[in-house]
Amino acid sequence: MSATMMQAFVLTRYGGPDAAELRDMPRPRPARGEVLVRVHAAGLNPVDYKTREGMLKVVQRYPLPAVMGNEVAGVVEALGDGVTSFKPGDRVFARMPKGAMGGLAEYAVVPEQFLAKMPVSIDFNTAAGVPLAGLTALQALRDELHVSQGSRVFIPGGAGGVGTFAIQIAKWLGAEVTTTASPRGRALVEALGADVIIDYTNERFEEHLRNMDGAFDLLGGETLLKSFGVVKRGGKVVSIAGMPEPETARKDLGRGLFLITLFWLASYRIRAVARKHGVKYRYLFMHPDGAELAELAGLIDAGTIRPVIDRVFPLKDVAEAFAYLESGRAKGKVVVEIAGASG
Numbered sequence: 001m002s003a004t005m006m007q008a009f010v011l012t013r014y015g016g017p018d019a020a021e022l023r024d025m026p027r028p029r030p031a032r033g034e035v036l037v038r039v040h041a042a043g044l045n046p047v048d049y050k051t052r053e054g055m056l057k058v059v060q061r062y063p064l065p066a067v068m069g070n071e072v073a074g075v076v077e078a079l080g081d082g083v084t085s086f087k088p089g090d091r092v093f094a095r096m097p098k099g100a101m102g103g104l105a106e107y108a109v110v111p112e113q114f115l116a117k118m119p120v121s122i123d124f125n126t127a128a129g130v131p132l133a134g135l136t137a138l139q140a141l142r143d144e145l146h147v148s149q150g151s152r153v154f155i156p157g158g159a160g161g162v163g164t165f166a167i168q169i170a171k172w173l174g175a176e177v178t179t180t181a182s183p184r185g186r187a188l189v190e191a192l193g194a195d196v197i198i199d200y201t202n203e204r205f206e207e208h209l210r211n212m213d214g215a216f217d218l219l220g221g222e223t224l225l226k227s228f229g230v231v232k233r234g235g236k237v238v239s240i241a242g243m244p245e246p247e248t249a250r251k252d253l254g255r256g257l258f259l260i261t262l263f264w265l266a267s268y269r270i271r272a273v274a275r276k277h278g279v280k281y282r283y284l285f286m287h288p289d290g291a292e293l294a295e296l297a298g299l300i301d302a303g304t305i306r307p308v309i310d311r312v313f314p315l316k317d318v319a320e321a322f323a324y325l326e327s328g329r330a331k332g333k334v335v336v337e338i339a340g341a342s343g
């Protein structure tokens with residue numbers, strides 16, 4: 001491969017699994033304030049296949065072809081002008097900027113403020129699974145739900161990419177954590193510290209739970225609607241899988257009246273159920289943040305949080321990695337190993 005080209009997993013049109021493919025693409029170059037990272041591993045997230053399917057076009061439409069991938073771990077290769085916090089050779093990780101992707105490739109450029117030094121106690125494959133899910137859980141639980149010592153928090157769907165971080169972060173913040181899992185995920189969520197585990201395959205959580213201080217919904221649909229009934233009046237449900245609402249457009253996306261109105265309509269039924277129970281509804285779109293990622297790195301090195309990696313696939317099998325994640329059964333994170341992909 002020439003020094004100006006790289007291997008990358010590229011979205012060529014919106015659609016099913018064959019809408020993205022491995023190709024040679026030009027290496028990106030760092031602009032002012034950006035860092036060029038030699039990517040060793042990239043994490044996968046449901047947002048990747050939802051983007052490929054075109055489900056998120058109303059929020060983000062990418063000019064195609066576009067290199068996919070939303071989180072990376074690797075080594076700093078070169079710096080754009082004005083970068084002061086990193087130097088070539090640093091081991092770093094990041095959630096890629098919204099609207100850019102670019103992580104499923106041998107090289108990626110990341111704005112300095114979204115990067116953090118990797119935890120020293122874990123390898124690249126493990127670190128690549130941290131940024132998106134870890135930041136999502138931190139932002140939902142601390143910034144939106146204001147979880148603190150003694151909070152009783154319900155986290156439906158604790159065994160997946162976000163759930164495995166959410167349980168541990170909620171415990172770190174001092175909460176008593178109730179989660180749902182199938183028998184396949186039970187031992188995992190128990191090991192991560194969940195206090196109460198409800199087997200969703202044969203029990204209805206809404207028949208067991210009352211007066212929770214808040215819920216962090218990772219599933220949407222009926223689970224979200226039923227979650228309002230288990231939270232106390234004046235409490236809050238934060239979802240990352242239901243319907244976006246007006247604050248999502250305003251606060252998370254910085255968008256105007258058109259999207260605010262669209263999300264107001266789309267979330268009408270959910271907000272009506274929330275109102276009936278006297279509970280606030282918030283749909284969060286997480287954001288990249290290097291300082292918060294550095295905080296997570298500290299928690300990992302302190303042994304407070306353990307990233308859970310389910311499977312690692314080589315770059316040549318990235319389509320299989322997508323299919324595995326898309327099955328919806330992953331326990332923890334799915335990661336693609338990239339370094340050395342083209343020898």
Ligand SMILES: NC(=O)c1ccc[n+]([C@@H]2O[C@H](COP(=O)([O-])OP(=O)(O)OC[C@H]3O[C@@H](n4cnc5c(N)ncnc54)[C@H](OP(=O)(O)O)[C@@H]3O)[C@@H](O)[C@H]2O)c1
Pocket residue numbers: 045046047050132133136156157158159160161162163180181182183184185200218219239240241284285286325328329330331332
């Ligand atoms: N808005 C945002 O900023 C944002 C950020 C991150 C993620 N998300 C969204 O959040 C959702 C979760 O993401 P993720 O990365 O955690 O997904 P994931 O890793 O694919 O989640 C898979 C896990 O969900 C469990 N599960 C499936 N159905 C369940 C049910 N009915 N009850 C309880 N557990 C269930 C599965 O366990 P079993 O196999 O044992 O059933 C599996 O372990 C996705 O929709 C994603 O798009 C949004």
